[in-house]
Structure formats: structure tokens, C-alpha cells
Amino acid sequence: MFIHLLIFLFFLFFADLLVAEKICLKTIDGEVVYTNLCENSIKKIPGKKSKVNLTKFESSSGIGYSRLELERIVEEKCKLYGVDAKLIKEMIRMESGWNVNAISPKGAMGIMQLMPATAILMGVKNPFDPQENIDGGIRYMKYLLGRFGGDISLALAAYNAGPNLVASVGRIPNIPETRNYVNTISLRYYGKNQPSTPYTRSVPIKAVVMSDGTVLYTNREDMYIWSRRW
Known part of the structure; x- marks a missing residue:
């Protein structure tokens, strides 16, 4: 009964708004966005x-x-x-x-x-x-x-191919259209091809036990993984 009352009040106060402004859900760059721009x-x-x-x-x-x-x-x-x-x-x-x-x-x-x-x-x-x-x-x-940390080449690649793809590969994707896009604009902008810096996702800090028993806290666990084998 209480839930029905809440639903009634919702439509009573917000029905006009919902009719006047259509709201829809869009998935943009992997995130769900509420927007009236459908x-x-x-x-x-x-x-x-x-x-x-x-x-x-x-x-x-x-x-x-x-x-x-x-x-x-x-x-x-x-x-x-x-x-x-x-x-x-x-x-x-x-x-x-x-x-x-x-x-x-x-x-x-x-x-x-x-x-x-x-x-x-x-x-x-x-x-x-x-x-x-x-x-x-x-x-x-x-x-x-x-x-992308101010990296113009990666930002250009993301503008052309999408930010999620660039973030997932950590570099300019090996797509001829995207590489040509980045190279052409870089040549005109810099006068030469500008190499991009590898993009690294932020990784949570983990505790790694070194071979001598030392506990190392790092977000680059992969750099120290060898220590566990000794």
C-alpha cells in the first residue's frame, strides 16, 4: 500500500515533467548516462x-x-x-x-x-x-x-577510434585509418610525427613479498613477480 502511494505521488508531481522532457539512457564510453538528448x-x-x-x-x-x-x-x-x-x-x-x-x-x-x-x-x-x-x-x-595525460597523439587516436580502444591497448591502435589520422595531423601540427607515450591504466596498490621476506607495496606488481619464484 505504501509503495502504491509513492508511485501515485511520483506521477502526480512529475508527470508533466516526463511528458515535456523525454529522458533516455545511453551507453557512452562504457558508462550509462541519463540524458534528455536522445x-x-x-x-x-x-x-x-x-x-x-x-x-x-x-x-x-x-x-x-x-x-x-x-x-x-x-x-x-x-x-x-x-x-x-x-x-x-x-x-x-x-x-x-x-x-x-x-x-x-x-x-x-x-x-x-x-x-x-x-x-x-x-x-x-x-x-x-x-x-x-x-x-x-x-x-x-x-x-x-x-x-590521456596530455598526450596529443593518444588523444587524436581516441578522437578517431574511440577512447576505450586506445585505453585498452595503451597506444595508438594498429588501424590504418587511425594511424594515418594521427600521423597526418602530427606532421602538420609539429612538422614531424610525434611519438606517443605508452598509456598506463591506474592499478590498485598490492603487497608483494620479496625473496628475502621484505613486503613491497606497489601498483606495478608485474615488475616484481619474479621475486616470488626465488
Whole structure:
């Protein structure tokens, strides 16, 4: 009886909210996320990836953007979030050729080619609005740089192939598209290929008994495993 009363009160007070705002569950980067940005709330336009046109782009909102205006948006957002604008510009050059309406065969959208799940994660409702897309793409790249300890090569690989894959292998995945993506942007950004630092997951500290009876506390048990054999 008490449970029925709680259910009644829930619908009484929250029914309007549930009708007004659809809430759904999404699994993003291996985590379950409650969000009101469900698949059908992301505005899409049909068609294949458009050809590059560096003079003037018209977004789905009907607003035209010149290359200079798009670069200015990148610089403003990068300054706001503390990310190097040169890196983001090279990513955009590689991702879409500065085409705000670009769509990849895999479904990546807009100037920074956000996948639908990434757009949801970053709160981007219209991926074909350059302001929203660039803002979300830069924030996502900032997250990846933080996750991989500031290693630009690993962050680029994660942007292309997904952070969970990069984290699981601890390096740039052996995928031709991803390696070409990282190498091309690195060459343009640094003037040379920039080697990545192996990524190490955080491991819990364990007690290891050495051969002389000493107890060693370490999070790299594998380095001392030989001691147990003597």
C-alpha cells in the first residue's frame, strides 16, 4: 500500500515533467548516462559527405559562415577551454575540410565530425550548427587530453577510434585509418610525427613479498613477480 502511494505521488508531481522532457539512457564510453538528448532530438540533414568549399558555408540554420569566421569561432572557443587553436584547426582540416554540413559514411556530423553518441555526451543538439559543433568538439578533445595525460597523439587516436580502444591497448591502435589520422595531423601540427607515450591504466596498490621476506607495496606488481619464484 505504501509503495502504491509513492508511485501515485511520483506521477502526480512529475508527470508533466516526463511528458515535456523525454529522458533516455545511453551507453557512452562504457558508462550509462541519463540524458534528455536522445537520438531523435539530434537534428540531422540527409545526404552524403559534401565536397569541400573553402569560400562560404551555409549551416542548417541558414546562416552563412566564411572560413575566416569559422576560424574565429575556433580561436574564441579554444581560448575559453584552454586548447591549442592550431591543433583544432588541423583536426577540422582533416575531419571535414571546414565543411559545416559534412556527413561521413559512419554517421559523423558537422565541421568536427561528431558521432551521435559524442554529440549527446557533449550536449550538442544541432551538430550542423558550427558554433555548437566546434564548442562540443573542443570540449571533447579537452576531455581526451586530460584522460590521456596530455598526450596529443593518444588523444587524436581516441578522437578517431574511440577512447576505450586506445585505453585498452595503451597506444595508438594498429588501424590504418587511425594511424594515418594521427600521423597526418602530427606532421602538420609539429612538422614531424610525434611519438606517443605508452598509456598506463591506474592499478590498485598490492603487497608483494620479496625473496628475502621484505613486503613491497606497489601498483606495478608485474615488475616484481619474479621475486616470488626465488
